[in-house]
Amino acid sequence: MTFVPGLLKGRVAFVAGGTSGINLGIASALGEYGARVAVFSRNAERVEGAQRLLAAGGVDAMGYVGDVREYASIERAMGACAEWAGGIDIVVSGAAGNFLCPANELSANGFRTVVDIDLNGTFNVLRSAYPHLRRPGASIINISAPQATEVYFAQVHVSAAKAGVDMLTRSLASEWGHEGIRVNAIVPGPILDTEGMARLAASEEIREAWLQANPMRRFGTAREVANLALFLCSDAASYVNGAIIHCDGGQVLGGGRDFSSSWAALKK
Ligand code: HXC
Ligand code: NAP
Numbered sequence: 001m002t003f004v005p006g007l008l009k010g011r012v013a014f015v016a017g018g019t020s021g022i023n024l025g026i027a028s029a030l031g032e033y034g035a036r037v038a039v040f041s042r043n044a045e046r047v048e049g050a051q052r053l054l055a056a057g058g059v060d061a062m063g064y065v066g067d068v069r070e071y072a073s074i075e076r077a078m079g080a081c082a083e084w085a086g087g088i089d090i091v092v093s094g095a096a097g098n099f100l101c102p103a104n105e106l107s108a109n110g111f112r113t114v115v116d117i118d119l120n121g122t123f124n125v126l127r128s129a130y131p132h133l134r135r136p137g138a139s140i141i142n143i144s145a146p147q148a149t150e151v152y153f154a155q156v157h158v159s160a161a162k163a164g165v166d167m168l169t170r171s172l173a174s175e176w177g178h179e180g181i182r183v184n185a186i187v188p189g190p191i192l193d194t195e196g197m198a199r200l201a202a203s204e205e206i207r208e209a210w211l212q213a214n215p216m217r218r219f220g221t222a223r224e225v226a227n228l229a230l231f232l233c234s235d236a237a238s239y240v241n242g243a244i245i246h247c248d249g250g251q252v253l254g255g256g257r258d259f260s261s262s263w264a265a266l267k268k
Contacts, residue, residue: 002230006034008090008230009034009035010034011035011036012038012090013030013035014040014077015037015091016040016095019043019046019050020050021194022094022188022225024050025223027054028226029226031058032057033230036085037062038062038077038081040068040077041065041066047064051063062080064080068095071127074121088132089138090233091125091141092229093125096118098157098196098200100154103156110157118158119160119161122164122165130181135179136179138180140183141186142165144165144166144169144186144244146187148165148244165185166244169244177242184241184242185245187244187245187247189214189248190248190251192222194222214248214250215250220247220249
């Protein structure tokens with residue numbers, strides 16, 4: 001237990017892409033602290049599985065099947081969630097797609113697909129949530145990625161999409177702040193046991209290099225990302241708006257530019 005029990009009692013959370021990995025970790029944590037939680041994704045079995053897992057942990061949970069790329073489907077789910085729970089207080093937009101592919105081999109549809117899920121999908125989630133948000137006090141958390149600000153090989157589609165997510169975060173924080181709707185983003189670093197990591201770190205060698213480039217010399221956990229989400233959607237963050245916060249052990253500081261071994265050699 002990290003926060004005060006019942007921190008989110010009475011709140012309702014909608015977690016887009018909340019049926020696996022980091023987003024499911026966030027959904028579980030929100031539920032653990034008292035929120036009623038709805039999860040949303042494409043795969044009906046996953047939705048059912050996540051809903052069951054949440055319920056087994058004592059969470060009042062609901063699941064909706066749909067695709068963030070299709071406005072009608074997310075709009076329908078958001079409306080159903082608001083009806084189920086009497087409104088929505090917390091929205092997490094974390095649905096995403098990724099694969100490694102250098103730009104010269106990436107098809108136009110491959111690029112469009114990732115931008116559609118991550119960026120257009122995030123707009124769809126936020127836009128469809130807007131009429132149902134209880135305000136003041138509503139909190140939106142977008143899940144960004146380090147690719148938004150750092151260049152990674154074979155990640156042009158993700159970089160373009162997540163850079164857009166960062167600007168959506170800032171723009172809507174600015175437009176909706178006066179209504180009492182806060183919009184922030186979390187930038188997870190490399191998180192253990194996730195689909196995202198599995199897709200990017202294809203071998204033990206790559207994982208090791210990644211590990212050494214991190215100032216804390218370890219990967220993060222979904223729970224650590226969830227702890228930041230808990231803070232951001234709680235009243236403790238009532239004046240935090242438009243912030244894009246890394247949860248990455250300091251990876252963004254630039255492990256690749258770490259000259260500590262040269263320094264050690266010079267000192268000998
Ligand atoms: C090149 C690829 C590809 C690959 C798909 N495409 N996979 N191109 N390399 N490995 C191309 C296809 O050829 C097609 O283009 C287009 O993308 C759409 O492919 P579909 O399979 O029809 O798409 P869809 O069924 O909508 O699936 C979306 C997906 C899929 C993104 C391709 O992988 C998915 O559903 N992913 C969700 C889970 C996920 O990715 N999780 C990781 C998130 S991690 P053509 O031209 O052939 O029609 C993350 C950041 C992690 O986001 C950061 C870690 C630090
Ligand atoms: P994940 O387990 O693959 O989670 C992605 C989720 O999004 C799944 O629940 C998936 O379920 C859903 N989804 C995908 N496309 C969708 C669509 N079109 N419509 C609705 N739902 C969709 O990935 P993860 O690695 O935990 O990543 C979660 C988030 O963290 C992503 O936003 C990612 O960019 C970000 N991130 C991850 C890392 C990392 O280390 N893993 C690092 C930085 C940022 P369905 O398949 O059922 O649709």
